[in-house]
Amino acid sequence: MDYHTVESEYLTEAMKIERKEQGATRQNILQFLRRRGQMTAIELSQALDIGAVGIRQHLALLERDGLVEVAGLRRSVGRPSHLYTLTPEAEQYFPKSYDQLTVEVLAVVAEQYGKEAINQVLAARRQKLVHAYAPRIVGKQREEQVAELATILAEHGHMCEYEQCEDGSFILTGHNCPIDCVARHYPQFCLQDTELYQELLGVPVKRHSNIASGDLCCTFSIPAENGRTEP
Numbered sequence: 001m002d003y004h005t006v007e008s009e010y011l012t013e014a015m016k017i018e019r020k021e022q023g024a025t026r027q028n029i030l031q032f033l034r035r036r037g038q039m040t041a042i043e044l045s046q047a048l049d050i051g052a053v054g055i056r057q058h059l060a061l062l063e064r065d066g067l068v069e070v071a072g073l074r075r076s077v078g079r080p081s082h083l084y085t086l087t088p089e090a091e092q093y094f095p096k097s098y099d100q101l102t103v104e105v106l107a108v109v110a111e112q113y114g115k116e117a118i119n120q121v122l123a124a125r126r127q128k129l130v131h132a133y134a135p136r137i138v139g140k141q142r143e144e145q146v147a148e149l150a151t152i153l154a155e156h157g158h159m160c161e162y163e164q165c166e167d168g169s170f171i172l173t174g175h176n177c178p179i180d181c182v183a184r185h186y187p188q189f190c191l192q193d194t195e196l197y198q199e200l201l202g203v204p205v206k207r208h209s210n211i212a213s214g215d216l217c218c219t220f221s222i223p224a225e226n227g228r229t230e231p
Contacts (some may be wrong), residue, residue: 025050026058030067030093033086038071040081059084067093074143099181101103101127106186122192130199137200142225145201146170172197172205175217194220 009186025048026170032047033039045052062068063084071085109117133152137145146162150172153160181190190212197205203223209215 025054026062027093029055029062030090030221033045033084033090034094038083040074040083042081044084051092071161076162099179102179102182103185106182110207111157118186119188122188126192127147133200140214141223142201143219146172146222149197149200159208165225170224172222173217173221174219177211177218180211190218196220 017064021177023109026047029044032044036043038045041052041055043060045055048055049162059068063070066087068084070082073080073081079217080223100189106118109121131148136152137148143164150160150162153172153174157178160172162170162172163169163174177183179189190210191209194205194207197220201222203225208219208221209217211218
């Protein structure tokens with residue numbers, strides 16, 4: 001191994017360490033803002049024992065990424081200081097237990113009112129979603145409908161896409177299931193989703209794979225149809 005190779009590996013490792021330390025610093029900033037609410041750069045500098053210039057650089061990057069924003073000014077002796085606070089997007093960096101809570105609540109519902117009560121709740125939810133999304137789909141050509149449905153699902157974290165087959169039908173694919181943990185306990189969610197797509201598109205929709213059942217993705221086939229349809 002020559003000198004240049006050793007130097008290159010050393011620099012690469014140093015860069016990895018630096019990026020890790022920078023990531024840890026930004027996570028610490030987020031945690032302090034979570035605990036204390038609004039803070040100035042000077043207060044964060046003192047809390048983390050990092051120079052004010054460095055803190056401001058981290059805050060600038062966090063602001064660029066949409067995780068931190070300026071909430072106002074703190075006026076005191078000298079120049080006013082910006083008060084930084086977390087944005088709603090920063091919530092993803094803090095532990096949540098929504099999935100477990102949902103499973104626990106549904107278990108209580110099933111215990112107290114029977115399993116059919118869960119189906120009734122999910123059916124009511126499906127109808128609300130139909131009313132919410134039908135205006136975005138109604139009256140469009142079939143491909144436009146499928147494209148809009150894929151967009152709606154992508155907005156909710158399904159990482160969805162579609163393709164049209166040679167016979168004019170469509171394959172809708174979701175590469176992520178935002179409620180995977182819940183759906184593994186309650187497959188009714190998956191059944192209700194399929195029925196939702198059918199109601200919105202106005203044609204039979206067939207599921208071929210399911211993330212909640214251990215498949216790599218969720219796939220659905222949607223028949224071709226000429227003209228305009230009503231969900």
